[in-house]
Amino acid sequence: MTSTNPTLSPAGGMSVPPAGPPAARRPSSRAAETRRKWYEIIGLTTPAVVVYVMFVLVPMGFAVYYSLFRWRGVGPPTEFVGFNNYVLAFQDPIFLDALRNNAIIVFGSLLIQGPIALAVALLLNRRFRGRTVVRLLVFVPYVLAEVTVGIMWKLLLTGGGTVDALLKQIGLGNFVQAWLADLDVVIWTMLFVLTWKYVGFAIVLLLAGLSNVPPELTEAAAIDGASWWQTQRHVTLPLLGPTFRIWMFLSMIGSLQAFEVIWVTSVPAVRSLGASATMATYMVDNGFFARLWGYGNAVAVILFAISFIAALLFQRFLLRRDIEGAVTGRRN
Amino acid sequence: MAMKHRAGATLALLMTTALLVAGCNGGDSEAPAENELYKNPVTLTWWHNASQDGPGKTYWEKVAKDFSALHPTVTVQIEAIETNQLQRTRLPAALLSSDPPDIFQAWGGGEMREQVEADYLKDITGQVKDEVANIGSATEIWQVNGKQYGLPYRMGIEGIWYNKDMFAKAGITAPPTTFEELNQAVTKLKAINVIPIALGAGDKWPAAHWWYNFALRACSVDTLKKASVEPVFDDPCFVKAGQDLKTFIGTNPFQPNFIATPGQNDPTSANGLVANGKAAMELMGDWNRGTLETVAEDKQALTKFLGWFPVPAIAGSAGDPKAALGGGDGFACAKNAPAECVEFLKYIVSPEVQKGFAETRTGLPVAKGAEAGVADPALKSILEATSSATYVQLWLDTAFGSTVGSAMNDAIIAIFAGNGTPEKVVEAMKAAAKK
The missing domain is CATH 3.40.190.10 (Periplasmic binding protein-like II)
Known part of the structure; x- marks a missing residue:
C-alpha cells in the first residue's frame, strides 16, 4: 500500500517544517508566548481529559448520587435516603466480613508475596542454565486470564480432587481440608490462589528493577571483597527500594479490589455467608443480584474511598521520595 | 493569571462534556405504534436467554424466520443473552434508557410487578384472551393486578x-x-x-x-x-x-x-x-x-x-x-413496541410452535395441544403432575x-x-x- 499522505516524506518519516531563526524574546511577545503555551497544553491534554472526565469522573459522580437513594433499578431513582445506605452497609455483618477478608488479602499478599518475590528475583538475576525458561514459567500464572485460573483451582481444590489426592500420595493426608467448603479455611485458600496468580508479577517487576542496578556498583563491591550476600544486602536491595515500594502500592490497590478470582473460585453460598466475600464481590452480589442499585453504589463509593485513602497515605509516607516532583509538589 | 486560565479551560471542558452527555440522551422519542397490523415494515428486537448453542437457540431462530415468512413486513432481530447478564444488567439498563428491546424474556412475579409499576410493559389483556384460556392458570404468574403483561412458553413444577x-x-x-x-x-x-x-x-x-x-x-x-x-x-x-x-x-x-x-x-x-x-x-x-x-x-x-x-x-x-x-419462562412486550410484537408473542405460544419447542426437550410446553411433543417418561410424569396440581406457587x-x-x-x-x-x-x- 502506498501512502498518499502529503505530510509523509518519501522516507516514511514526518516532514519537519524548516526551523526559522530563533525568535527574539522581546517583552511584547511574552503574552503571545503564554497564549501559545496554553493552546499547546489544552490541545495536547483535551482528548485525554475529556475521556477521563466522561468515563471516570462523571460515572463517579453518578455513583455518589445514586448511593443516596433507595433504588432498585426500576424507573428513575426518586426515594432520597441520605446516607442511610452507608449506615446499612456498616451494620451488615457480611460487609464487615468482606472488609476483614480484604484486609487479610492486602496484608497476606504483602507479607507472603514480598519475600518470595525478592528471593526468587535475586536468584533469577544470577546467570544459570535455563534461566529464561524459569523466568517464563514464573510469569505464566500472571498472564493467564483470571477466570481460567479460577476454574482451574476450583477443579483442583474440589473435595477429593487433585490437590487432596496429591497430598495423600506424599503422605500429607492429614493436611487435607475442605478447601473451598470449610468456612474458616476458604479465605486462606483464596489467598493462596491469589498469591500463586500474582507473585509472578512481583518477580518480573523486581527483576526489571534489578536490571537497573548499575553493574559497576556490584563490581566495585566485589573488588572491595564483599561476598555475594553482602553485595545484595548493602548495594542491590537499597537500590531496589523504589521498585519494591511501587509493587507494594500496586499489590495493595489490587488486593482491595480483588474480584475475579474469588468470584469464580468460590461459590455464591460461601461468599454470601461472608467466608470469602470481598468488598467487590459483595457489591455485585448486592447491587445486581439482590437488585439494590442504590445500596450497591454506596458500597462502590466506600470501596473507592478506602482505596483512595490507602493510596494517598501510601504515597504520603512510603512513596514520597520516589514520586517527588511528579505527583507531589517539588520540595524546596 | 494562570489560575484564571485554568478555571476557564475547566469550565469549557465541563460544558462540552455536558453537551455530549445531553446529546446522548436526547432525541429518542419514538413514534407510537401503527394501528393497522402488517401494513408497514417493522423490525422486532427479541432478547431471549437461550444463549448456548443448542436446540433451544436454533429453535428460536427457526420461529423468528417462520414468523417473517408468514408476515413479510416483520423482521425479527434476535439477541441471545446469558440469563444472569440478561436479567441482572442488560434488561434493567435497557429499560431504564427507554430504548428496550420490543419483546424480551420475562419471569413473572415480583420483578414483573416492579416493571409494571415503572410503566415499562404493554398491557396485552384484551389481545390474548384465547391464548390465556388455552394455557390456563400458569398465565397468572405473568399477571399484575389482574392484567396480562406477558405469556409463558415453558412451565413446570419441581x-x-x-x-x-x-x-x-x-x-x-x-x-x-x-x-x-x-x-x-x-x-x-x-x-x-x-x-x-x-x-x-x-x-x-x-x-x-x-x-x-x-x-x-x-x-x-x-x-x-x-x-x-x-x-x-x-x-x-x-x-x-x-x-x-x-x-x-x-x-x-x-x-x-x-x-x-x-x-x-x-x-x-x-x-x-x-x-x-x-x-x-x-x-x-x-x-x-x-x-x-x-x-x-x-x-x-x-x-x-x-x-x-x-x-x-x-x-x-x-x-x-x-x-x-413451579416456575417458567415467558416473554413480554415493551410498552412502546409495535402491535406486531403481541402477534409474535401469540405465535410463540400457539400449540404448533409449542409442540416444536417441546420436541427440543429444553423444557415443558404450556399450551394445550403441545403435549404430543413430550416423549420422555420422566417429563411426562411432570406434565401430568403439573396439570393435576391444585395450586402452583411461583x-x-x-x-x-x-x-x-x-x-x-x-x-x-x-x-x-x-x-x-x-x-x-x-x-x-x-x-x-x-x-
Whole structure:
C-alpha cells in the first residue's frame, strides 16, 4: 500500500517544517508566548481529559448520587435516603466480613508475596542454565486470564480432587481440608490462589528493577571483597527500594479490589455467608443480584474511598521520595 | 493569571462534556405504534436467554424466520443473552434508557410487578384472551393486578428426580408420598452406601428450594398469595418452614461439604452426582432432564434409571398437599413496541410452535395441544403432575422479587451452614423489603 499522505516524506518519516531563526524574546511577545503555551497544553491534554472526565469522573459522580437513594433499578431513582445506605452497609455483618477478608488479602499478599518475590528475583538475576525458561514459567500464572485460573483451582481444590489426592500420595493426608467448603479455611485458600496468580508479577517487576542496578556498583563491591550476600544486602536491595515500594502500592490497590478470582473460585453460598466475600464481590452480589442499585453504589463509593485513602497515605509516607516532583509538589 | 486560565479551560471542558452527555440522551422519542397490523415494515428486537448453542437457540431462530415468512413486513432481530447478564444488567439498563428491546424474556412475579409499576410493559389483556384460556392458570404468574403483561412458553413444577435402580437396591418399593417415607428412604439409601440426596447448596437457590417446599406445606395458599403482593411475612408458618428444614437437615440426607457443591453444569455438581450414579435423589425443576444429560457420562444409563416423583406431603400441616412449587419462562412486550410484537408473542405460544419447542426437550410446553411433543417418561410424569396440581406457587424468590428473594436465600443458606435460625430468615426477609 502506498501512502498518499502529503505530510509523509518519501522516507516514511514526518516532514519537519524548516526551523526559522530563533525568535527574539522581546517583552511584547511574552503574552503571545503564554497564549501559545496554553493552546499547546489544552490541545495536547483535551482528548485525554475529556475521556477521563466522561468515563471516570462523571460515572463517579453518578455513583455518589445514586448511593443516596433507595433504588432498585426500576424507573428513575426518586426515594432520597441520605446516607442511610452507608449506615446499612456498616451494620451488615457480611460487609464487615468482606472488609476483614480484604484486609487479610492486602496484608497476606504483602507479607507472603514480598519475600518470595525478592528471593526468587535475586536468584533469577544470577546467570544459570535455563534461566529464561524459569523466568517464563514464573510469569505464566500472571498472564493467564483470571477466570481460567479460577476454574482451574476450583477443579483442583474440589473435595477429593487433585490437590487432596496429591497430598495423600506424599503422605500429607492429614493436611487435607475442605478447601473451598470449610468456612474458616476458604479465605486462606483464596489467598493462596491469589498469591500463586500474582507473585509472578512481583518477580518480573523486581527483576526489571534489578536490571537497573548499575553493574559497576556490584563490581566495585566485589573488588572491595564483599561476598555475594553482602553485595545484595548493602548495594542491590537499597537500590531496589523504589521498585519494591511501587509493587507494594500496586499489590495493595489490587488486593482491595480483588474480584475475579474469588468470584469464580468460590461459590455464591460461601461468599454470601461472608467466608470469602470481598468488598467487590459483595457489591455485585448486592447491587445486581439482590437488585439494590442504590445500596450497591454506596458500597462502590466506600470501596473507592478506602482505596483512595490507602493510596494517598501510601504515597504520603512510603512513596514520597520516589514520586517527588511528579505527583507531589517539588520540595524546596 | 494562570489560575484564571485554568478555571476557564475547566469550565469549557465541563460544558462540552455536558453537551455530549445531553446529546446522548436526547432525541429518542419514538413514534407510537401503527394501528393497522402488517401494513408497514417493522423490525422486532427479541432478547431471549437461550444463549448456548443448542436446540433451544436454533429453535428460536427457526420461529423468528417462520414468523417473517408468514408476515413479510416483520423482521425479527434476535439477541441471545446469558440469563444472569440478561436479567441482572442488560434488561434493567435497557429499560431504564427507554430504548428496550420490543419483546424480551420475562419471569413473572415480583420483578414483573416492579416493571409494571415503572410503566415499562404493554398491557396485552384484551389481545390474548384465547391464548390465556388455552394455557390456563400458569398465565397468572405473568399477571399484575389482574392484567396480562406477558405469556409463558415453558412451565413446570419441581419434584424429586431419583435413581430407580438405587431405590430397588435399597428395597424402597414405591416413591415416598410423605416426609416420613422420605426419611425412611434416606435411611435405607445410607445403608447401601450411596448419597441419599444430592444438594447444590453452593448456588444457594437449589438449597433454598427445600425451604420453599417446607413453606408450601406449612403455609396456607392464601398466606402465600398475600405474601407475594404484600411483603409482611408475619404468619408463623414461615418460621415453621425453617424449623422443619432444620429437622430435615439434622437427618444428614445430603452429601458432605454440600455448602460448596454447585448445582449444575459440571461433574462435581449435584447434577453430576445424580447423573453419574453417586446420589439417589435431587430436588429440581423440569429443566433437570436436560441439565442432567449434559453432565452424564453414560446418557443411555441415565435415561433408564431416571425417575421423578412430586415433593412429599407433610401430615397434619396447613398447606395444600397437592400444591406444588413451579416456575417458567415467558416473554413480554415493551410498552412502546409495535402491535406486531403481541402477534409474535401469540405465535410463540400457539400449540404448533409449542409442540416444536417441546420436541427440543429444553423444557415443558404450556399450551394445550403441545403435549404430543413430550416423549420422555420422566417429563411426562411432570406434565401430568403439573396439570393435576391444585395450586402452583411461583418460586418464592421470583415471587417476592430479587431483593427479598436474595436476602431470604442467604438466610436459608445460613441454616444449611449451621449458623442461621428459622427466625433470622423471616427477619432478613422483612429487613430486605425495606431496603
